[in-house]
Amino acid sequence: MPGSLLSIDVLLIAACAWLAIGFLGLVAPRDTRFISKLLFPLGAAVGLAVGLVALDALGGQAQTAVLVIGLPDLPFHLRLDNLSAVFAVLLGFVPAGISIFAAGYFREGEGTAPGVLCLEYHVFLASMLMVLLADDAYAFMVAWECMALSSYFLVTTNHHHAEIRRAGFLYLLIAHVGAIAILLSFGVMTGGAGDYSFAGMRAQELSPFWASAAFLLALVGFGAKAGLVPLHVWLPEAHPAAPSPVSAMMSGVMLKTAIYGLLRVSFDLLHATIWWWGVVALAVGLVTALFGVLYSTVQSDMKRLLAYSSIENIGLIAVGIGLTLIFHAYRMEALAALAMTAVLYHCLAHSAFKSLLFLCTGSVLHATRERSLGKLGGLIHRMPWVAWLALAGVIASAGLPPLSGFVSEWLLLQSFLFSPGLPHPWLNMVVPVAAALVALVAALAGFAMVKFYGIIFLGQMREPGLKDAHDAGTWEKVGLVWLALITLLLGILPSTVIMRIDAATRQLLGTGLADKLQEQGWWMLAPISPERASYEPLIFLVTIAATVLFGRWLVRHLYHGRVRRPSAWDCGYSFQGPRAQAPAEGFSQPIRRIFEPMFRMQRHFPTARDTQPYYSVKVEDHFWHWLYLPLAKAAGRVSTLIVTLQGGRIAVYLMYSFITLLVLLLVARP
Amino acid sequence: MDFFVLMLVIPLVSGALLTVVGERDWAPNLNVIASLGTFAAAVGLTVEIVANGPRFAFGEQFFIDSLNVFFVALTAFVGLTTSIFSGPYMRNEREHGKLSAPRLRLYKSMYQLFMFTMLAALTTNNLGLLWVAMEAATLTTVLLVSLYRTPASLEAAWKYFILCGVGIAQALFGTILLYFAAERVLGESGNALLWTHLIDVKGQLEPTIMALSFIFLLVGYGTKVGLAPLHNWLPDAHAEGPTPVSAVLSGLLLNVALYAILRCKVLADGALPSGFAGNLMIGFGLFTLLVAAFFLSRQRDVKRMFAYSSIEHMGLITFAFGMGGPVANFAGLLHMTMHSLTKSAIFFAVGHATQKTGTQLMENISGLIKINPLIGWGLMLGTLAILGMPPFGVFASEFMILTHAMKHFPWATPILLLALGVAFAAIFGKVQPMVFGETEARRLPHAPAITPVFLHLGIVLMLGLYIPPYLTRWFHEAARMLG
Amino acid sequence: MNAAIPFSAQLINLFAAVILLLAFAMLAQRRMPALVNLFALQGLTLCLATLVAAVTTGQAHLYWSAALTLVLKALVLPWILHRLVKKLNVKGEVEALINIPTTMLVGIVLVMIAFNVALPISELSHTITRGTLGIALAVVMLAFLMMITRQKAITQVVGFLSMENGLFLAATSATYGMPMVVELGIALDVLVGVIILGVFFFQIRDQFDSLDIRHMERLKDN
């Protein structure tokens, strides 16, 4: 960095640039070419710059700045330290790909004018950057709510559909409730000192009770944004409702800001000293992960499936945070560092591959106008690019080597594995069970992903209309390739990446993995020592690739490459059509059967008398009926009670004020 | 000529003038010009006060200090924008055959007189005259509320008149008691009701009398502020009157009533150091906030709903001033400003929306953003602002109020948050389908005036991100004056 | 009252008592014209009380306010009300929401409350007419009660005006009157208010073809 210009200044400029690009969109709100072919690529470039600057800032000293704007006695404090830098890297590189994709995606503006869309989109980006930089409660809240607002408007782009409006409302409502909780938690953390800058909160020494209160409030607040059970209900509604680049942005990037907030509060501001916080986070995370993955396996709408899988990933991240908290509270810093690295790594990995997958659904949506899995299929023949790039995302998302998802899961499992010797007997029993559940979740994720990929891209086309589906355009391809590249690099160069993000771990925990990794080569990932555990994805990949190529060459060389192409064997039924393939519901039927109590199902079975026999199954979320509807009912009752105040009778109104007066006269005494 | 005199004379004269000239084509412009003049005078006065401190006028009967000059500026400004807005609005009403020429004349003259009474109420130094002005404001607005002469509007006006009349009567009793207490200190001289004199001797005023007097004053003026359970007139009056009137009622009248309470609170605090007045206001504030929040979810008429939201915010402000102290008072003043700006902007947008769709029932309104994107966005942004969404200024003041409450009255925070959450769910859930969705558009004979809406929202947005230092100093001074 | 109190004070107290009595009478009165007459009588008594106070203290502006009271409360307003009653012909029975005896009982309780509330203040009063403040408060409350219990628009207005009387009594008796400018303002407001109300009555009757406020219960939320 040139000494004159600090990284934080550059990031501020970048935020302003994003805003400027957004407002440029209003210049010609209907000129789609100008907006999509000029403004969005510009936004992508800014994103790239942000990523590079943040990458450069990693490992450096924390930089601070104070702006003129803000409250009179609380101007905006900004701070760029390693934690925010890690997430800024994410916020830079991933949106770069998404914006490039969007440049090809927003052809004819859907619903709202493209210019307005461009504004909302870039305000969204800028506010997320400000969230990462904010260093006092007010700035944070402003950025946080701006983020919620802009994303809300993006979600409701196609506001003509009632269910999309409903989704947007639900989203904004829960986001607002979460924001209130966050604000409360900040209030608690000031400890009555009334200093709302983060520096002031750091300095506070809270009593265990208040510290725990603050932590739980933060967990609720940020959990509402991240989609932790039971505050997840908005997520599977809002993400599918939004245009795909926006879904990608929300799932890939926005959820991570919530993780950032949780880390910031629990480790940086509260110094994470109480072990049972970790247990809470661990439990919530496990429930969320299991819940998310189970529901993602039974979805029949491709974007909903991905949304639930995001919930699952957030759950895994929460598990990691829980472990970190436990280890940190017991001063097992090496293990804490391991878990923390897993958390950060999974944030990076997930943001890349989930954005990739959402963008792929976007391309599919554009090519086929179809979102329901039951009407797709065989698209690999029509859109090979999207299909093969999606495969990368699928493998990563299933947590399989050699791609990015596996690295973080590997780290997480390692930190489980070396956890014995916790001074708490209960924990020692909880940990293996938790590990087992994590393993189960990982395996189920594979199931969900096979369903997702197999039903969309493989098999025969379930609808004749799919014949004229077209592959993604150039811009879209570039965006997809970019994200796939990130996924691959994160997969095969783990220790290089970890060396960079280690600064954040070091900042939060005081120790990291870097010095351990220094000892081995860049290709090897051995957090403790090669004898204990090691993983070399590059060699892994090379070996398999070599075997594949060599085997192929050998077979061709020794034998022949002859191929005959008849039609598939139809078991003698000549009229077997594409409908014979298992649909989405059928594919996940075993899961529904095994985990029956986890779902709230309404099934309709055809009977012999049906003139048009059909089978249908509707899977609903338990938490609606357990938590949300009762709350709504209660509020309704209270209002019914209260509106009787306004009965319309003037005499009664007079009586109110008369009685008020009398009561005050008789009761109120100085 | 003196800015102050100008400021009072212009609305008075123009009001009379508008009565005699009747409804000509240029009458609306005259209305606007008069408001513009008033605003200019108010600005001049403000500059003067900020420059060389408080001053008297008409002997000691009028007194302008940094507290009320700020209200004066706000009132004149909103008065101006409302008059701009009401021009095309009223024309459209006439086109739709809802109003006749004489009604329009009545409207304009009463509007100017109303401005006069409020400015007088704000600037007077004599608590008796304050009462008189408040009563006069009620009388003028009663005629404005019943402008449509429909059964509903008559009923609303009648309730408004009776409830506020009775309330004001209580306030008069309180004033008499105050005078009674003051007379024993200041003697027979006629200046026992002059605030500037009272403030000097507030320590010596008889506590028991002051307590009684404050109760009466609170109940009296509180009725006009709309504190529950004295609020019943408010939603009716807002919903049935013409929209510009709803705008000034919410944006200005409530503020002025609250201002009256504040003046009295200062004296009561002086006489009763036990925080008696503050606690009363805290109680009323919280109760109002809670009640209004739960009322919101059952509304079907859009103006009625926003009237309840005004009640809610008045509760919040009362709570803030009840807490007292420089920070809370600062927040309270800020919130008053934000609320009157935002709420009037919302009513402007709502007015045009209802004219376009021809109904006030929310379930029949949809797709405003299609009919007229500016109105749609205006309503949407205004709603988000009033719900305390950053980066709008309302959030700034709510943030200060909340944090201050967390520090000094932690037990109150859950109530505040509950109320705010419920209000959010109720209002936003109803506004969203109005703004979004499909619709069949309807042309208006006269193009709506959108400028005021975005002018207000722009200011609110600006203040949310950056409060200019001189404004801060000004607020701080006013806050200190409130103790 | 013991002899220690000067005659004038006894007079004022007497008048105050009469006003209270009239307030009760109004509470009990059913027929509209009689109600208006009672109101006029109350105004007259109030004027007399003010006059006595003026004579004893020799304050100039009390004479003025006495005159004002006479003109306004005893002549103009009753006259307007009578005309309204005639024009709108609402002579008929005015039945209360709560029956009269109960109302009276409640009224008595109110009087006790008022006296108790006013007691500490009257202790402090250095004027010769200390007791009247309680009475004034009682009158206000009775008027309030009347507005609550009656159902005709006009009765509510009468109640409102008699409340003003109570306030006026408090002003004159307890504090020998407010500053002149204030009193003028108040008087003006009352006058304008009544005129506006007059206009109102006609509109209301045109819309609801009755002055019964039970027709005006449409605006509500439940």
Place this chain on the structure above:
Amino acid sequence: MISISGLLGQAFAIALALVLAPLLSGWVGQCRAWFQSRTAPPLLLPYYQLQKLFHKDVVLAHGASSLFRSAPFVVFGCMVLACAIIPSLSTDLPLAPAADALALVGVFGLARIFISLAAMDVGTSFGSLGGRREMLVGFLAEPALLMVIFTLAMIAQSTSLPTIVETLAHRELVIYPSLAFAGIAFTFVSFAENARVPVDNPATHLELTMIHEAMILEYSGRHLALIEWAASLKLYAYSCLGLALFFPWGIAAGDNFLALVAAIPLLLLKLAIGGAFLAGIETVNAKMRIFRAPEFLGTAFMLAVLGLLVRMLLEARV
């Protein structure tokens, strides 16, 4: 450190796996025939079949995509890697650090995903049915296997297979109750993973029962050959893993050539016994309904977790 002998040993291990794997499945087949008192097929039958299949043309359905054609090679590659990192003869494997026990599970998972996707590719009802069932078995078997490995990894304080084997092989004899749980769980899992009775029956094409066969129904020629070979490699890998984890004696530690030579006959012996054991189990059991499979694997999962808990509670100080 990577030594020449190490590389040689690695190459030799891979080669041995490639050679022995078909033999092992052939041996199992023979044993089954004997136990069921049928005339046994020749021991080298798998080799003949591979040879035959490689010669045949590939018959590729119209719906088949490039993924369908590349899947067999990927699966084969995964299995080769698996065999390469499992210490069968010696613990001195240069490839071992590339993937520890967790990554090994990952390898199997990768292969499974590819084979299931390939099964869905052509778009026949059998294919998707097989893929679905395979994933169903997989998502229950995988965590169970992970738990087994966890137990051993905790004993050895390491997840790298050579270290585990060395610790278990060269320690003074200590009884680990957890190993018993782990062993049983592992046996269950390996039955399921290798499409064996009672979970699956490689010898039938009944649509109600088949899993693995349903997936590869559309394959033919060299592709089928590769898949079959990969399947037998998988069996071999699992057997070696089991032997290495539970009967690690005789596996050469470090680059000790004599030990390596000595290990070969021992390995053959162990495999022979293991194969016979497998065949025995298959004979005495009946194929269970597909929906009993989850219960079966659930039991395995539970046992593995129990083993872990036992390890945690009883042996934490050992």
